Amino acid sequence: METTGANLTNSNQTSLYKCQFNESFKYILLPLCYGIVLFLGLVLNLTALYVLLFKTKRWKSNTIYMFNLAISDTLYIITLPFLIYYYADENDWPFGNAMCKIIRFLFYNNLYCSILFLSCISIHRFLGICYPMRSLQWVSVRRARVVSVAIWVTVVSFQSPIFYFSQTLSVQGEKICYDTTSKELFSYFLIYSSVISVLLFCLPFITVMLCYFLMAKKLQESSAGHFTSTSKKKSVRMIIIVLCVFVLCFLPFHITRMIYYFFRQFDYPCRMLEASSIAYKVTRPLASANSFLDPILYFLAGQSFRNQLTRKENKKSRSNMHSDITLTTKM
Template sequence: MNASGLNLTENNSRSDFCRFNEDFKFILLPVSYTLVFVVGLALNFTALFVMVFRTKHWKPSTIYMFNLTMCDTLYIFTLPFLIFYYADENDWPFTEPLCKMIRFLFYSNLYGSILFMCCISLHRFVGICFPVRSLSWVSTRRARLVSVAVWASVLFCQGPVLYFSRTRSTTTKQIICYDTTSPELFDDFLLYSSVVSVLMFALPFMVLMVCYGLMVRKLLEPGWGPGGEVLTAQRTKQKSVKMIIIVLAAFMLCFLPFHLTRSLYYSLRYLRKVDPTQVSCSLLESSSVAYKVTRPLASANSCVDPILYFLAGQGTRSSFIRKSRPSSPKPTVSPDVTTRI
């Protein structure tokens, strides 16, 4: 039995020990993380290039997207360490502080992405449902302050990960870098993880669903449009619909499966520790497999986020193309509320 068969539930009794065969992850995780690294690095670097060198006037949505892209880029740089770790079958050759930092950046990226997606969605919601009030509510200064608050919240809530993440030597002389924590700290980690999941995933997800419902109802109203301009209203609707689809896809494909399977695995693992007769080893192993399968999906959000910028951003593609072509005179267009959203 290799390192993947480590005892996951430890106490003074051996009746709750379960040994798993998780050899599949030594192929799944390195391959999937490599794909995320290559694709995500290219997309995020392109998004950063467009924002930094091709965008003259930053709107609030641009500020949120820049922070979202930076969050993803920091995480992507940690993937080579995880690729090497899992390709070497759970043998961590680096230091424990680096293990802590890698796990910390993973969860910071995860919840930072969720919160900045919420900021982008709420920003669009205000512009659609309260177009007049948004002129005074929304500004680049406030967007910067909100971004600082998001980073502070993420760093504060994920700080305990630096404590819980540990390394440990096995009987086969391998060094494990726990993606949760050491067995003796699991009960405390379960409580911490549950609170963070509710505050930084469940609540933002419910807020998004309510906002999107109100946005769709507003967009479907007859004659809706800023300033009565049909063409402008149509473009705004298209951008809003694209954003709704992309954000919901990210939540449904990347975030929701990960949180559901992780919560199930953690719960079964805790029940197995409390009373081994309640949860069989086969059931616990199945939940563990499901959880590990969804981990690459959570990482894939680093590839989805730049797509949100390019497809639902404010004139991103036209700006990028315009900079690559000879300049031509532009018709004068009167300002309208959509410049804010």
């Protein structure tokens, strides 16, 4: 992902920064990765939305959070064809400054909406396991709707500066679409990005880790015998899946991004800057991968979601069998 004017791959081009290094790998890696995310994410999220909207009769709190996750993922996924074209064309953005801002905004909007909604699902599961009686009062569909609206308002408000920071810049006849900002604004962007990372990633991540530690401890206690084997398995699946999404998708991206930003801001040697930039660009598709991992979470961790899909397939199979029997009888 192109982030600075310093990352131009052609060494004879004039750079805005002191370092020039080759990153031609991203012109293959990023279109390929984004193409996979586009295909899997579109199929899985549209399937999830179809089941949630047309096959789920009774919505629970987790259903509300999963629906919002699917909406957030889909909004981001529909921007991927623009990015695939951009990187396949080796960083020449033809879609205008406004679309550049929208694309960058929707990436970060999806990133932090996913983190917060997954955190809500984790807290919901934690309350059900550790405080089953009290959770009946704390957790409700109405409160889930209020929390969902609050998350959207919070993330959109916190990410609105992206419309100011992100911009296009013409470099030797090619137009770059920044996902950070210009050199002049970068010190301000670093402060903004650091605050966002702490508030919208570090705090939710710590909360999720604490919830799952307490849940795992509760499930191991002898007093947890009132949980059925199915309930335990479902809770363990939830722990594993959400932690995998955080550890594989969100954690590497935030670590490599902050290292790269600090190296760039504080004028580290070019070799270290290049290594950090490569690491950041490699982990960025991992952050996008949450867009198709979230629907897998619905399927593996949500029994009702699986039941809806199973009923749909069984109904289709019975319909085909009936047609075959009718055709055989007529013959």
